[in-house]
Each structure stands twice: as structure tokens, then as C-alpha cells.
Amino acid sequence: MSIGKFAQCSGLTPSALRFYQDAGLIRPAVVDDASGYRYYAAGQLAQGIAIRQLRDMAMPLGAIPQVLDDDAAEAGRLIDEHVARLGDQLRQARRTAAAFQERPGEGSGLPVASVKGPVLAAAAEQILTAAAPGPGSPVLGGLRVEAASGALTLTATDGYRLATRTLVPDQAPGTTWAATLNGDDLREILPRIRHRALVHVEASRPGVRLRTDCGHTEYCRTVAGQYPDYRLLLSALPPAATRLTVARDALLRALDRHAGNLIRLHVTRGGLTLGPAPEVAAPRSLRARSAGPPAAAWFHLTTFYPAVSAAIGPDLMLDLRGPGQPATIRSADTGDLTTLAMPARPGVSLAPAGSGTGSLP
Amino acid sequence: MSIGKFAQCSGLTPSALRFYQDAGLIRPAVVDDASGYRYYAAGQLAQGIAIRQLRDMAMPLGAIPQVLDDDAAEAGRLIDEHVARLGDQLRQARRTAAAFQERPGEGSGLPVASVKGPVLAAAAEQILTAAAPGPGSPVLGGLRVEAASGALTLTATDGYRLATRTLVPDQAPGTTWAATLNGDDLREILPRIRHRALVHVEASRPGVRLRTDCGHTEYCRTVAGQYPDYRLLLSALPPAATRLTVARDALLRALDRHAGNLIRLHVTRGGLTLGPAPEVAAPRSLRARSAGPPAAAWFHLTTFYPAVSAAIGPDLMLDLRGPGQPATIRSADTGDLTTLAMPARPGVSLAPAGSGTGSLP
DNA sequence: TTGCTCCTCACGTCACGTGAGGTGGC
DNA sequence: TTGCTCCTCACGTCACGTGAGGTGGC
Numbered sequence: 001m002s003i004g005k006f007a008q009c010s011g012l013t014p015s016a017l018r019f020y021q022d023a024g025l026i027r028p029a030v031v032d033d034a035s036g037y038r039y040y041a042a043g044q045l046a047q048g049i050a051i052r053q054l055r056d057m058a059m060p061l062g063a064i065p066q067v068l069d070d071d072a073a074e075a076g077r078l079i080d081e082h083v084a085r086l087g088d089q090l091r092q093a094r095r096t097a098a099a100f101q102e103r104p105g106e107g108s109g110l111p112v113a114s115v116k117g118p119v120l121a122a123a124a125e126q127i128l129t130a131a132a133p134g135p136g137s138p139v140l141g142g143l144r145v146e147a148a149s150g151a152l153t154l155t156a157t158d159g160y161r162l163a164t165r166t167l168v169p170d171q172a173p174g175t176t177w178a179a180t181l182n183g184d185d186l187r188e189i190l191p192r193i194r195h196r197a198l199v200h201v202e203a204s205r206p207g208v209r210l211r212t213d214c215g216h217t218e219y220c221r222t223v224a225g226q227y228p229d230y231r232l233l234l235s236a237l238p239p240a241a242t243r244l245t246v247a248r249d250a251l252l253r254a255l256d257r258h259a260g261n262l263i264r265l266h267v268t269r270g271g272l273t274l275g276p277a278p279e280v281a282a283p284r285s286l287r288a289r290s291a292g293p294p295a296a297a298w299f300h301l302t303t304f305y306p307a308v309s310a311a312i313g314p315d316l317m318l319d320l321r322g323p324g325q326p327a328t329i330r331s332a333d334t335g336d337l338t339t340l341a342m343p344a345r346p347g348v349s350l351a352p353a354g355s356g357t358g359s360l361p
Numbered sequence: 362m363s364i365g366k367f368a369q370c371s372g373l374t375p376s377a378l379r380f381y382q383d384a385g386l387i388r389p390a391v392v393d394d395a396s397g398y399r400y401y402a403a404g405q406l407a408q409g410i411a412i413r414q415l416r417d418m419a420m421p422l423g424a425i426p427q428v429l430d431d432d433a434a435e436a437g438r439l440i441d442e443h444v445a446r447l448g449d450q451l452r453q454a455r456r457t458a459a460a461f462q463e464r465p466g467e468g469s470g471l472p473v474a475s476v477k478g479p480v481l482a483a484a485a486e487q488i489l490t491a492a493a494p495g496p497g498s499p500v501l502g503g504l505r506v507e508a509a510s511g512a513l514t515l516t517a518t519d520g521y522r523l524a525t526r527t528l529v530p531d532q533a534p535g536t537t538w539a540a541t542l543n544g545d546d547l548r549e550i551l552p553r554i555r556h557r558a559l560v561h562v563e564a565s566r567p568g569v570r571l572r573t574d575c576g577h578t579e580y581c582r583t584v585a586g587q588y589p590d591y592r593l594l595l596s597a598l599p600p601a602a603t604r605l606t607v608a609r610d611a612l613l614r615a616l617d618r619h620a621g622n623l624i625r626l627h628v629t630r631g632g633l634t635l636g637p638a639p640e641v642a643a644p645r646s647l648r649a650r651s652a653g654p655p656a657a658a659w660f661h662l663t664t665f666y667p668a669v670s671a672a673i674g675p676d677l678m679l680d681l682r683g684p685g686q687p688a689t690i691r692s693a694d695t696g697d698l699t700t701l702a703m704p705a706r707p708g709v710s711l712a713p714a715g716s717g718t719g720s721l722p
Numbered sequence: 723t724t725g726c727t728c729c730t731c732a733c734g735t736c737a738c739g740t741g742a743g744g745t746g747g748c
Numbered sequence: 749t750t751g752c753t754c755c756t757c758a759c760g761t762c763a764c765g766t767g768a769g770g771t772g773g774c
Contacts (some may be wrong), residue, residue: 002577003754004754010485019738023737029752032745034488035745035754036745036746050461053397054461055737056454056457057453057458057461061737079462080458080568080580080582081567081582082458083580084543084546084568084580086450086454089419090451091545092418093417095446096417097418097441097443118662118666118670119616121490122490129482129483133553142494168618170620184448188548188550189493191489195668196492197621198622200503206437206441207437247675249692260558261477261559300558301558302556304477304479305477306479311485313675321450372763374764375728375767380763380764384763397726397729397730397772398729398772398773415774421763422763574751
């Protein structure tokens with residue numbers, strides 16, 4: 001196989017292959033003495049592709065022979081460590097970027113509200129469980145923050161679930177203000193916020209600044225783009241057909257023990273039955289109060305569990321509205337956290353966010 | 362200001378400054394014609410520091426003049442884009458790493474246990490609130506995971522608080538195994554874990570791999586170094602002098618409304634009174650059951666709130682042991698989450714972790 | 723006067739890419 | 749015979765770091 005052919009098959013370039021030969025990384029199987037032509041064996045392709053992949057993840061040439069020579073377990077270890085180092089560098093860069101943004105220019109931002117650090121951290125963490133993780137829609141990956149009439153409202157949704165909560169700040173917002181905070185930035189900041197007594201939230205042109213009394217400042221980017229009108233969505237919901245009140249930690253414990261991702265909730269007059277499907281043996285029963293006709297709904301545990309786990313009060317209120325309609329999960333006594341969850345259809349796996357099927361209207 | 366002085370103040374090196382001059386990035390205010398000595402003005406320091414920060418986040422030299430010349434809003438946008446690009450590169454590297462690991466060959470680690478994604482994410486998040494944030498002691502910044510006799514125990518402590526919880530996995534650990542997971546790595550992984558039905562925890566020599574059924578794999582580094590012997594610490598605690606049982610969400614709500622970071626808990630026969638100090642007006646009272654003599658304790662809200670916020674059941678059990686001894690906070694009914702918190706002495710501010718005063722023995 | 727800082731200029735590093743000038747293979 | 753691929757060797761890129769050899773300032 002000539003150098004051009006080998007390059008094409010492995011995704012490398014001829015000049016890179018020549019360089020790798022000089023570096024002793026991969027040598028042609030045969031070199032023609034007279035012409036100097038390099039010939040590679042088909043069996044070297046795997047190695048060529050491996051080198052390209054390692055270089056694609058910015059691994060230094062010097063580290064590559066180790067990875068190629070070691071057994072799979074050891075090689076996996078080296079790669080994992082390398083990727084973790086890249087993550088460190090990114091985190092460091094994010095911190096530096098945050099520090100850069102708070103240079104003495106433009107003065108300090110517009111004060112929005114002041115909240116206790118542990119309270120803000122707990123609430124943001126709670127709500128962020130309903131945000132869309134990873135790359136995808138930047139708006140749905142973020143936390144919506146709205147300051148109005150003396151209160152701070154935090155909201156997140158990924159199209160399948162929606163969580164919203166209202167906080168009463170220590171220093172109430174004087175202005176009306178709203179923004180969508182970058183979820184990744186915020187999650188990284190939260191551990192440092194949690195141990196600050198009081199955090200001042202300030203709007204600073206492109207992002208949000210979280211300032212503490214001791215002069216420490218964190219910067220969080222905002223996400224551009226219109227946030228879904230969840231208030232309209234909430235107010236347009238039809239009334240609950242069936243309402244269930246159940247002890248939160250009993251339900252949580254039953255969910256812990258449930259096998260499989262699909263779960264069926266069956267609400268009867270006397271209680272709640274959890275099971276994989278009606279015909280499968282050993283469904284689990286919980287005592288609960290219910291109003292309205294008996295009803296059943298399927299959920300994906302990955303959608304339903306975070307909603308239950310994030311709730312606060314001792315009792316949970318579950319409103320079912322029938323097939324295709326979102327269910328509401330709420331603390332029974334104090335309604336400052338509301339979660340919506342789309343039911344799943346059995347046999348239908350959770351579609352990726354934004355693909356349209358089964359998402360919130 | 363000479364080049365050496367300016368370099369020191371800005372965090373750059375003399376050779377970098379000379380290079381930047383050639384590149385036209387930052388020119389000395391004065392250059393001595395005879396000697397060629399470069400002299401920088403004090404007013405150039407901000408620019409020097411800005412250049413260092415931008416270079417620290419790997420921004421190319423060619424892109425820097427734009428950032429320096431634009432107004433704050435536009436500069437912020439450019440930086441955000443740059444950091445986002447770095448994030449893209451990291452994600453791409455992760456994908457390539459995952460593809461690389463999929464190659465023929467074994468590569469899988471030792472199976473430890475399998476846990477539902479949302480359950481693991483919720484538990485880890487809960488416990489990590491007691492870890493030491495930011496750089497500092499790597500062990501105390503991490504999450505201790507112990508697999509033994511069919512259960513998985515998660516623990517974190519920063520020397521002032523300790524949280525520990527036991528999970529019952531879907532597939533029980535066959536082996537006895539323990540490790541301290543890197544807190545930053547884990548926090549970054551959790552949002553992607555939360556929406557996976559089942560997560561297989563695997564020990565891979567120096568780290569831990571979290572593998573899902575759909576072939577997705579996350580890697581989390583472990584932290585070397587001995588973890589504090591918290592079991593010994595827990596078993597060596599003297600019995601509680603005063604035990605209080607109180608509704609969790611009523612307590613949480615009272616803490617929400619408390620002003621200041623220092624809080625005084627006064628346990629009487631009939632209930633619990635919260636206040637900044639006994640002589641200050643308007644303490645808040647909650648109904649609660651108590652056993653043992655009346656007692657009082659001061660806490661920092663930043664220490665106490667996360668413990669209450671992370672608890673699960675409807676009722677909370679608070680064990681007080683007297684001055685200088687940690688208090689225990691636990692769900693009253695199901696004891697799978699236990700939190701220890703060191704009381705604060707009034708007037709004494711929270712010392713940084715590891716400084717010795719007021720930390721857990 | 724003695725160190726010390728500073729100067730310029732050349733070359734090294736990393737992982738290649740890009741021609742220039744020339745030859746081999748179908 | 750005509751393109752085409754391949755060869756070597758030198759130099760460019762990026763953002764500096766590292767001496768060598770020499771001079772200026774307190």
C-alpha cells in the first residue's frame with residue numbers, strides 16, 4: 001500500500017506519516033532501496049487509525065507509543081487520564097474567563113437580588129435537574145431566572161419535564177429582570193456559592209455576577225434566545241382528572257427498588273400501585289389519598305424520579321390529566337416547587353430532547 | 362517600570378513581552394535609544410494582565426487585539442465564544458475517546474455495582490454538598506464510595522460537616538471495594554448520568570468508569586490519599602444529650618427567612634426556638650418533640666442549611682451533644698442519610714477548611 | 723567595583739504544512 | 749510519452765524558552 005493510499009484509509013496525511021516515521025512512531029513495512037518509496041502493510045491500518053484518533057484528542061506524540069503498546073485496560077487508563085486533564089484545562093479556562101469579565105470596567109452590574117448562598121445553591125441544583133443536559137438547545141440547558149415583585153423565580157425545562165420554584169430573597173429585587181443562565185457555568189459555580197453566607201446577584205452586561213461579601217465574585221454566562229413561555233403553559237393546563245396525595249419518601253423508596261426504566265402508576269380509590277405492567281407479578285402498593293376516577297399512567301423513571309427527588313414537603317401531590325397530557329408533581333402543603341412530567345407510552349423509548357414526540361406542548 | 366518589574370506584576374515573562382512587542386500586541390511606553398531598554402507605564406498593567414488572562418485560556422495572539430479594543434459587551438461575547446469552542450473540542454475529544462475504547466479487546470473494568478442513573482445522581486449530589494469545594498485538600502473535595510455486603514455507601518466531609526448515605530444497588534456489589542472519586546469530575550458527569558436508566562459502576566485501575574446500556578461511558582478520576590476514618594468517628598461519638606424531632610420543611614422555611622449567617626437553636630421541652638441571639642427580639646418558634654434537658658447551640662447557616670436541605674424524610678432528628686461536639690442530623694424514620702455538623706461559637710467566623718479550629722476531630 | 727538586569731540574535735521546541743527541484747512507476 | 753505519485757530537503761507556522769555574547773544602571 002503506497003503512502004497516499006495508506007494516508008487516505010487511515011485519515012492521516014502523507015506528510016504526517018513521513019513525520020511519524022522520523023519520530024519512530026510508525027514505520028513503513030517496506031522501503032524501496034532504490035526509489036525510497038514507502039510501502040505500508042494492510043495490517044498497519046489499525047495502528048494508523050489509532051494514531052489518528054489519539055492525535056484528534058490532542059494527545060502528544062511522545063505519549064502515543066505507550067498507549068499503542070500497553071494492553072487495552074492500561075491504554076484505556078492513559079486515555080481516560082488524558083481526557084480528564086483536558087477537562088481540567090477547560091475548567092481553568094472557564095475560571096480565568098470569569099475573572100476576566102469582572103475587570104474594573106463599566107463599574108459593577110445592576111443589583112438584582114441577594115440570597116443566602118446555601119439557599120440559592122440548593123434551589124438551583126433542585127431546578128437544574130429538569131434542564132436538558134449536554135450539547136443541544138442552549139436555552140433548554142439553562143436556568144431561567146426572573147426577578148419581579150420582590151421574588152425570584154427559578155425555572156428549567158428540557159421539553160419533557162419542567163421545574164419551577166420561587167425564592168424569597170434576603171434583599172428583594174427592586175427591578176423587574178429576567179435572564180437564562182448557562183447551566184454548565186452555574187453547576188460549576190454552585191459548590192463555591194453554597195458556603196457563602198449571602199450572595200448578591202448582579203446583572204452585568206453579557207452575563208450575571210454572583211458577588212459575596214468577602215469580595216469573591218463568580219461569573220456566569222447567560223444564554224441568548226427566547227425562553228419557552230412556561231407561565232402560559234402552566235395556566236393553559238386542563239384541570240386534573242385525578243389527584244393523588246402520597247408520602248414522598250415512601251414513593252421515593254418504592255422508585256428506588258423498581259426494576260427497569262418504564263414504570264406504571266395505577267391510582268385506585270385506596271392507594272397507588274407501582275408496577276412494570278399490569279400483567280407482571282408483584283406490583284408494589286402504597287397507601288395514598290386520591291380524588292377523581294381511577295387512572296393509570298406510564299413514566300420513564302429518568303423523567304419521574306428527579307421530580308419526586310427534588311420535591312420538599314412530606315407529602316406529594318400528583319395531578320394526572322390523561323394520556324398525552326403532562327402530570328404535575330407538587331409538595332402538598334407548600335406549593336413553591338412545581339414539576340411537570342410528560343408520561344411515557346409503554347414500549348416507546350424516550351426520544352431525544354427536541355425531536356418533538358412526547359414533549360411538552 | 363522595567364521589563365522585569367512589569368513582567369512580575371503582570372504575570373508574564375520578559376521573553377513573552379519582547380515577543381509581544383515584535384507581534385505589535387503591547388509596546389513599551391518608552392524605549393531608551395542608547396541602551397535599548399524597554400520601560401512600561403503603570404497604566405499598561407491592566408492591559409498586560411488582560412493579555413496574560415487571555416493567553417491563559419489559550420486564546421490565539423491574533424484574536425487578542427480585537428478583545429482589548431472592543432467594549433466590554435463585545436469582548437465578553439468573543440471570550441464566551443472562545444470558551445465555548447474549547448468546550449466543543451473537549452466534547453469532540455470525549456467522543457473520540459469513547460470510539461477508541463470501543464475497539465476490539467477487553468478494556469472493561471471490574472464491575473462494582475449497577476445503580477439507576479437518577480438515583481445515583483440524586484444521592485451523589487446530596488452527599489457532595491458536604492465536600493470541600495474548590496482547590497484544596499483533594500481527598501476532602503471528593504466523594505468516598507464504598508461497596509460492601511450488597512450495598513453502596515457514599516460519604517463526603519470537609520472537616521466541618523459530614524454526610525453519608527447508603528444506596529441499595531440494582532445489581533449488588535459482589536466484591537468489597539472502595540475509592541474516593543474526584544468531586545469536580547463527578548459533578549460534571551452527573552447531568553449526563555441522571556437521564557440514564559441504569560449505570561454500571563466499574564473500577565478501572567486508577568479511576569472509575571460509569572457505563573450505560575446504550576454504550577455511553579463516562580470516566581471519573583479517583584483521588585489518592587487516605588480518607589478520614591469516618592466510621593470510627595461516628596461510632597466514637599458520645600450519646601446525644603438532647604434529641605429533637607422537628608418537621609423538616611418547617612425548619613427549612615424558618616432557615617430560609619433567617620437573617621445573618623449565625624443562627625442559635627434553642628431546644629426547650631415544648632419546641633425549638635431559632636434566633637440570632639437570646640436577647641434579640643422576635644425569635645422564631647417551631648413545634649417539636651424533644652428528649653433530654655433543654656439545650657442551645659449555635660451554627661453557621663452555611664454549615665447547617667445544606668444538612669437540613671439534603672435530608673429526605675418528613676421529620677428530622679437533631680442530636681445535640683454540647684459545646685465543641687458535633688451534632689447529628691438524620692431523617693427520623695429511615696436512617697439512610699446521616700449528617701454531622703460542627704456547632705459554631707458566636708462571634709467566631711467560619712475558619713477555612715483544614716485550619717484546625719472547630720473542625721471535626 | 724561588583725553584581726544584577728537588560729540588550730540582541732540565533733537556535734530549539736512541537737507537529738506538522740508547503741513549496742522547490744527532481745525522479746520513479748503505470 | 750504523459751501525467752501522476754512519490755522522493756528529499758529546506759523553510760514556514762505558532763508562541764514562546766534558552767542560551768551566547770555583550771553592555772548599561774544602581
